[in-house]
Amino acid sequence: MSENEQAVSRGITPREVFSGLPKYAAGKPPRAVEGLTQYKLSSNENPYGPVPAVREVIRDFATANRYPDPLCTRLRGVLGEHLGVDPADIVTGAGSLGALSQILAAFAGGNSDGTQDEVIYPWRSFEAYPIVTGLAGAREVRVPNLPSGEHDLEAMTRAITDSTKVIILCTPNNPTGPALTKKKVQDFMARVPSHIVVVLDEAYLEFCQESELTEAEIAEGGLAEGMDLYPDYENLVVLRTFSKAAGLAGLRVGYSISHPEVTQYLRVSATTFAVTAVAEEAAITSIEHDAEVRDQVRRLVSERTRVVDGLASQGWTFPVTRANFVWLPLGERTQEFAELADENALSVRAFGAEGVRVSIGEEEANTRFLRIAEEFSQQGER
Structure with missing residues (x-):
């Protein structure tokens, strides 16, 4: 049998990592x-969908034949003004999951010497975490949540090794629901080496209501919010999306916010044209009708x-x-x-x-x- 015939008989096989990946x-x-x-x-999903003005934008969109702006310049400008951050600190992606994939592509994976970087995340949490970690070529380190459904930050700290490159925090946590307080995140960041990228996944942040805070949460500075925290940490990346509160799940538009020390690499790993022009316009209109x-x-x-x-x-x-x-x-x-x-x-x-x-x-x-x-x-x- 020729080499070509042997190759055909073996069939086409994916990378080894695929055999161990869970299916979303x-x-x-x-x-x-x-x-x-x-x-x-x-x-x-948001059962009410996007607000009326956004529905009009989607209905009247007429430039599907044109490529979108790969940098989402207008959206980043509007977001920057809305959030009070430099637009240069914002990198868009196809939903927050797309933005997370860009972070892992830049900072965690397999190395030329055959070693793997490690990504620490809570479990159970967003079920895409093990998938995107595996696809990036990194080794997952799952840390079980506390019985209350909250992250076990002490255990996550103990899980850090010389191979740790990225840590993911999900607040509020999907699927269990609890959110981290500002003090807990600050204390955690104080124990994480500054070269490790910490991702604060805030896909559900808008559903946190100040009126529902307990006395204990108030004593700890309220619930954690990336906009308050990221200015103090060069290694903190905030992850957000328009899928949940704004009701744009089907349009796939999210973003990360971080310092230039991080964004310089995220712009390289970002998928070109990941956010469509109609998604960008819908997101901008959502902000304008906040x-x-x-x-x-x-x-x-x-x-x-x-x-x-x-x-x-x-x-x-x-x-x-x-x-x-x-x-x-x-x-x-x-x-x-x-x-x-x-x-x-x-x-x-x-x-x-x-x-x-x-x-x-x-x-x-x-x-x-x-x-x-x-x-x-x-x-x-x-």
């Missing part, structure tokens, strides 16, 4: 059930409060949530609950034998969720 499981659509409206509560976006967020938070209070009155125990979802740590009964939701035309996100994440959706969807939660709870008592 997107939220499934709800099952059709006669007599019931279907609701998708599995992907943390008051309307915040009104929608308050509406969602109000529904979140209703859901949380309802679950508590039913006797459920679950982590404090600062995001647009709740986490039910159901263990071995996780799939059972997901099936019950499915039978009631609700899709929720089940995580193996750990728990279920349920997004805050339309009022009727949330009411139905509370009803089946109570039914499920009563079944467990029998």
